[in-house]
Amino acid sequence: xxxxxxxxxxxxxxxxxxLPVNYPRKPGCRPAPEDNPFNAWYYKVDxxxxxxxxLHGKTVALKDNIALAGVPMMNGSRTLQYTPEFDAxxxxxxxxxxxxxxxxxVCEDLCLSGASFTSATxxxxxxxxxxxxxxxxxxxxxxxxxxxIVDMALGGDQGGSIRMPSSWxxxxxLKPTHGLVPYTGICSMEMTLDHVGPMTRTVSDCAQLLEVxxxxxxxxxxxxxxxxxxxxxxxxxxxxxxxxxxxxxxGFGHPLSEPDVDCLVMSASRTLEQAGA
Numbered sequence: 001x002x003x004x005x006x007x008x009x010x011x012x013x014x015x016x017x018x019l020p021v022n023y024p025r026k027p028g029c030r031p032a033p034e035d036n037p038f039n040a041w042y043y044k045v046d047x048x049x050x051x052x053x054x055l056h057g058k059t060v061a062l063k064d065n066i067a068l069a070g071v072p073m074m075n076g077s078r079t080l081q082y083t084p085e086f087d088a089x090x091x092x093x094x095x096x097x098x099x100x101x102x103x104x105x106v107c108e109d110l111c112l113s114g115a116s117f118t119s120a121t122x123x124x125x126x127x128x129x130x131x132x133x134x135x136x137x138x139x140x141x142x143x144x145x146x147x148x149i150v151d152m153a154l155g156g157d158q159g160g161s162i163r164m165p166s167s168w169x170x171x172x173x174l175k176p177t178h179g180l181v182p183y184t185g186i187c188s189m190e191m192t193l194d195h196v197g198p199m200t201r202t203v204s205d206c207a208q209l210l211e212v213x214x215x216x217x218x219x220x221x222x223x224x225x226x227x228x229x230x231x232x233x234x235x236x237x238x239x240x241x242x243x244x245x246x247x248x249x250x251g252f253g254h255p256l257s258e259p260d261v262d263c264l265v266m267s268a269s270r271t272l273e274q275a276g277a
Contacts, residue, residue: 017219019086019185021069023047023095027083028071028103038125038147040140044103045071053098054208054233060094061145061153063138064104065111065187066196067091075187076107076119076137088185089217090154090196097212102150105140111156111189113137114164126169135165141199142169152200152209156186158193166199172206173199179224181210182217191222207232241276245269 028045035044042064049055062068065075067084068091074081087095094101109118116124116139124139126132127147134143138155142165145153155162157175166173176197183194198209214229247269252262 019089019219020092021085021087022092023049025068025070031103038127038130038134038140038143038149039122040106040124040134040143040147040149042074042104042106042121042140043071045101047095047101049095049100050098053096055094055212056098058099058152058205059102059150060099060209061102061105061141061150062091063141063153063155063196064107065156066104066154067185068101068104071104073104073187074120076109076111076121078120080110080187084185086185089182089219090213091185093213094154094209099212105138105144105153107141107156108137108139111137111158111161111187114160115139116143116165128170133168135168137161137165138199139165142166142171142173145169145171145199145201148201152198152205154196154209154213155199156189157195157197158189162195162197162199171199171201172203173197174206174210176210176214179220179222180215180227180229181213182215182220183222184217184219194222204233204236207236238275240272243277245272245277 025047028043031041031044064073067088069084069087072083106119106121106124113136116134116136124134124143126134127143141153141155144150146169162173162175174197175195181196183196188194198206200206211232216223216227
């Protein structure tokens with residue numbers, strides 16, 4: 001045991017990295033019910049980033065497992081309520097790109113549900129139909145974007161959490177390649193599963209937010225020692241010649257699938273085919 005304890009002691013003596021907090025802010029507040037129609041906000045803030053940049057003029061919500069210095073965080077659970085002292089890397093990058101952070105979006109209890117009713121702050125409502133689930137775990141992120149409350153949001157994904165609320169709320173969500181976007185300063189579930197990515201109303205906004213947040217930060221062990229970030233926005237094109245699109249046959253026509261959803265997905269696949277795929 002002595003060797004193991006000495007290793008732990010050396011780890012304890014290492015200086016803790018201090019992430020920057022560069023943009024002034026106040027702690028914000030819990031919104032009143034009339035200012036929270038989908039119960040999708042956990043905390044409202046008003047943090048303006050740089051005077052210019054690719055996200056200037058864009059409003060952004062953060063899933064409430066992402067550290068925002070000076071602003072309470074609970075990760076959807078009464079068992080985890082504290083106020084971070086630093087900004088997650090993705091927060092710093094959004095602010096440096098000119099984004100305006102409007103608040104923390106409700107997430108499911110410890111991010112462990114794919115529905116939208118387990119958060120300690122109550123169910124998140126689907127903006128299209130309040131009797132339906134918004135999906136989870138970044139349920140608030142999906143509802144705020146779909147409800148035109150913010151332009152874009154960040155979600156986390158370990159097992160579908162960006163993709164499910166994006167699908168059920170009718171927005172664009174992307175689970176990035178593992179390690180592409182730094183997870184530094186975000187509540188982890190399991191390092192080999194942790195992803196953070198964009199949730200937006202348009203593909204162009206999705207590409208823009210990914211472009212701003214992607215790249216190595218030198219802290220996150222999920223990332224390679226170096227990684228290049230292409231211009232995703234410049235690569236957007238309607239010409240799909242030479243591209244191959246996979247369709248999961250098992251996802252259609254089974255007892256739990258909905259025929260109208262099957263039809264819409266297959267219709268979208270034909271649109272891709274017409275574009276050259």
